[in-house]
Amino acid sequence: MKVCKFGGTSLADAGQMQKVCSMVEADPQRRIVVVSAPGKRSSTDTKVTDLLIRCGEDVLAGKDGQAARRAVVERFESIERDLGLSSDISRAMDADLSQRQAADRTHRGRYLDALKAAGEDYSARIFAAALTKRGHNATYVNPKDAGMWLSDEFGNARLLPESNAQLARLRDHEGIVVFPGFFGYTRSGSIVTFSRGGSDITGSILAAAVRADIYENFTDVDSVFAADPRLVSGAAAIQEMTYREMRELAYAGFSVLHDEAIIPAFHAGIPICIRNTNRPEAPGTMIVPAHRNMRARVVGIASDAGFCTIYLSKYLMNREIGFGRRVLQMLEEEKLSYEHSPSGIDNMSVILKESGFSAEAEKRVLQRLSGELGVDDAGVERGLALVMIVGEGMRYAVGMAAKATAALAQAGVNIEMMNQGSSEISMMFGVKAADRQQAVRALYQAFFEGRGAAS
Numbered sequence: 001m002k003v004c005k006f007g008g009t010s011l012a013d014a015g016q017m018q019k020v021c022s023m024v025e026a027d028p029q030r031r032i033v034v035v036s037a038p039g040k041r042s043s044t045d046t047k048v049t050d051l052l053i054r055c056g057e058d059v060l061a062g063k064d065g066q067a068a069r070r071a072v073v074e075r076f077e078s079i080e081r082d083l084g085l086s087s088d089i090s091r092a093m094d095a096d097l098s099q100r101q102a103a104d105r106t107h108r109g110r111y112l113d114a115l116k117a118a119g120e121d122y123s124a125r126i127f128a129a130a131l132t133k134r135g136h137n138a139t140y141v142n143p144k145d146a147g148m149w150l151s152d153e154f155g156n157a158r159l160l161p162e163s164n165a166q167l168a169r170l171r172d173h174e175g176i177v178v179f180p181g182f183f184g185y186t187r188s189g190s191i192v193t194f195s196r197g198g199s200d201i202t203g204s205i206l207a208a209a210v211r212a213d214i215y216e217n218f219t220d221v222d223s224v225f226a227a228d229p230r231l232v233s234g235a236a237a238i239q240e241m242t243y244r245e246m247r248e249l250a251y252a253g254f255s256v257l258h259d260e261a262i263i264p265a266f267h268a269g270i271p272i273c274i275r276n277t278n279r280p281e282a283p284g285t286m287i288v289p290a291h292r293n294m295r296a297r298v299v300g301i302a303s304d305a306g307f308c309t310i311y312l313s314k315y316l317m318n319r320e321i322g323f324g325r326r327v328l329q330m331l332e333e334e335k336l337s338y339e340h341s342p343s344g345i346d347n348m349s350v351i352l353k354e355s356g357f358s359a360e361a362e363k364r365v366l367q368r369l370s371g372e373l374g375v376d377d378a379g380v381e382r383g384l385a386l387v388m389i390v391g392e393g394m395r396y397a398v399g400m401a402a403k404a405t406a407a408l409a410q411a412g413v414n415i416e417m418m419n420q421g422s423s424e425i426s427m428m429f430g431v432k433a434a435d436r437q438q439a440v441r442a443l444y445q446a447f448f449e450g451r452g453a454a455s
């Protein structure tokens, strides 16, 4: 049995939905289909999820929110019409959305999640109707009825482990199950969503719960590429990678699969295949527990901008037991999540996402560092990018760091920070955001176009 998930561009309009119907028909093992909300039809289009967020934000800002609601309903109306379905579902959606807009607004996250989730919900209802029209026994299954219980972290939920036993029963469901991705319910009955792109997580959770043979994740690219093709044109396709490699690369900026989607399939030992809805003949990328061939030393180079570093120094820091804990505790008190923390004898750096670190928070943290922790010097450097080289085979190869640093030096990229060793399968460099593309290109040339070290 296969669980397959189709992303937003695969369901962006009726033509795409028909394509997905054919893909499901092509393989009777595809018995659980997880769907996203309709995505962009062109580069200038807006994703339904973004329109739904506007539906909520407009109301929160005191507007009536009708224009955004109309835009969403019209997207679904046109899909229904072009599929030759009656407009029952989009009509029901209009009424349901206005109820969601009129709901209690005291908790912003909960209010917005209820609206955001409607995109996947109605996409699944329409897709099930499309399959039924084509003569299949297809059923829309609501996450509440299936027992998809999530934590009450609105906009960033996690699965509650007790869900698994209930979700496992989907295995015995007759016909094709069409399941909306991205959301579930809290124990008290509120709708709650995963973080953005979270339909991938739903698919992985279901694949694990029903012990599927494979989790097929259909998207709009042929495979995962060894570097972002927007940064390195002609980057090589990756045929096979391990869960750990994918998790590290996804975390560091590979957006093909949500980084939290790997763990459920990994724990259940279910391979993940990334495939293209628009080119089903392309083999895609297989994500597996271990490489059959350990020759592949570096599988990919990921990068992401938008980081900053808090650097601090204090003489004899090495002898002050608990200093690191106090720094991190202060960040916790400021509700700041940190990404990495390299340290030296008298220095420590903490890397954070810039988006969550406001100028006021920066001022407070710097004051507290000198006032409460007595640091000699502290500052913040913004505008950093992280570049990560990932590969299981790096563990066994000598000279990888030398090769990477030489490549960066040759390209004139200054390394602001380096972290090797905290993960044995990756090496991370902090560079100025302006140097990001240059850094990725230089590393790609060294590891993939050099003297065969990478492949």
Ligand code: ASP
Pocket (backbone or CB within 6 Å): 007, 008, 036, 037, 047, 049, 050, 119, 181, 182, 195, 196, 197, 198, 199, 200
């Ligand atoms: N529709 C949601 C989003 O845009 C979830 C998803 O597509 O996976 O984030």
